[in-house]
Amino acid sequence: MTEDINEAFKNFIKHMPGAIYWKDINGYYLACSDYLLRESNFKDESDVVGKTDYELFPGRLANKLRKNDLKVIETGLELIAEEFIILPNKDRKFFQVIKTPLKDKNGIVIGILGNSVDITDRKRAEKLQIEKETAEKVSKAVEMMSGCIAHELRTPLAVIGINIDNLKIEVKNFFTGRDKLDSSEAKQKNKIEDFIKNTKLAIYSANSIITMLLVKLRTVLNRQVDNKNLESNLIKHCISEAVNEYPFYNNEREIVVWGDKSEKDFTYMGNDLLTKHILFNLIKNTLRAIKEAGRGKIYISLRQGENFNYLIFRDTASGIPAKVLETLFHQFNSGNKEGTGLGLAFCKMTMQSYGGDITCNSKEGEYTEFTLSFPTLTKGLRTKKFI
Structure with missing residues (x-):
């Protein structure tokens, strides 16, 4: 009679519409659903039933799965956890697992009934959301920092520009009204005017470079160039x-x-x-x-x-x-x-x-x-x- 019940239970698990499995207290799989076999890329139940996690997965992963099983066996309580699995076809998936202790009539744990739900897509979406939020925070921080840096750089350039304009006026006033300049004075005047012109050009170039660097920084952060304008x-x-x-x-x-x-x-x-x-x-x-x-x-x-x-x-x-x-x-x-x-x-x-x-x-x-x-x-x- 017990064997009939076990077979009926195995058959029940086999046709369950989820990734369901049954293990004994030693970690051997006693039954699993067809859905689990399909989703995990196992050929048939002989690939799973009668084996332990150590025969199906890498050692470190098997240790983690066994650790969760032992928690259920030792406490006699249901366990809800997330498990990262590397499948036989090398696919990497996240599962949310619910492991429930199976007890005999005396309340002694004799096995584990597990249900694994594939949450890989959800985990990826969560990761993308976290990455997006992090990128937005970094972008805002860099935007503020770049604005401050630009201000700190442009302010002294503006002061230099104003002083150069004042110098230009002073030079013009100095030479205004003088009937004729000798060759050395004319040469000196031309030199000063060239210095003023070159300094103004350098200020313009420096401002252009600051603008270019800010555009470049924003482009690298956003990984694209704004082509609206x-x-x-x-x-x-x-x-x-x-x-x-x-x-x-x-x-x-x-x-x-x-x-x-x-x-x-x-x-x-x-x-x-x-x-x-x-x-x-x-x-x-x-x-x-x-x-x-x-x-x-x-x-x-x-x-x-x-x-x-x-x-x-x-x-x-x-x-x-x-x-x-x-x-x-x-x-x-x-x-x-x-x-x-x-x-x-x-x-x-x-x-x-x-x-x-x-x-x-x-x-x-x-x-x-x-x-x-x-x-x-x-x-x-x-x-x-x-x-």
Whole structure:
């Protein structure tokens, strides 16, 4: 009679619509539902029945499962817990398990009845939500911090700008009313005016760089470029501004070969500030490579096509190894110990937000060539006017 009851109970478990199992106090599976077999990718009940967790799962996981079983056996109380399982097909899943003690008529625990509910999707959703909330908190903190940093940097620049304007007025007043300046005075006046002009340009460049860095920081945090405010721009103007505003040292400007007048212009839909930042990044990286190689020049040229127009940025320094090329545009990947690995990843995101791309071709020891592709524009688009 007892055997008949056991068989009936096993048959009952077999057809239960959930991941149900029955174990004895030694941890051997006595029965399990067909649903559990299907969901766990077991072929049939012979893969489970008559075995322990140590025969089905890795040792550390089996130890954890057995520990939960022993809690139920020793306390005689129901246990609700979460268990992480690596299935035979290597799938990794989270289960919420309810383990209930089975007792004989004397109240002695003789086995365990378990029900496992797959909560993998829920756990993933919870993880994503936590990651989202964390990212939002970090984003807000960085936004506040970047705003403070920008304010702290722009304030002294503004003070310098005001003093330069006052100096310009004083210089003008000093020389006003003087009939004729001798050669040394005229030379001195021109020098002072050049200093004023260069300082104003440096302030403008510094403010532009601060803006670029803030945009870059927000882009890296959000992992995308805001493309809502793109407008058509003249590429030649953007290149010329980038070359003129970049803070070159000594005679570095002479390294850049840019034939403004000989190149045929084109318009592109984008953000001129972001495009200038791309060029700044390429110039900075190339100047470092040229310095290390002890040779090289930068050549900037334009090419037009049917669907895309192209900006070619080529240098003749040391080239890039093939292994490095494979991950060149990955975030936080930098071949330079002083770099963060954000620059080229930012360039990639920016160009793709325009509907274009940036690619790199290089031959180690000879050259490196970046190609920026811009989608061609339909006629009638508004182009920003430059004064």
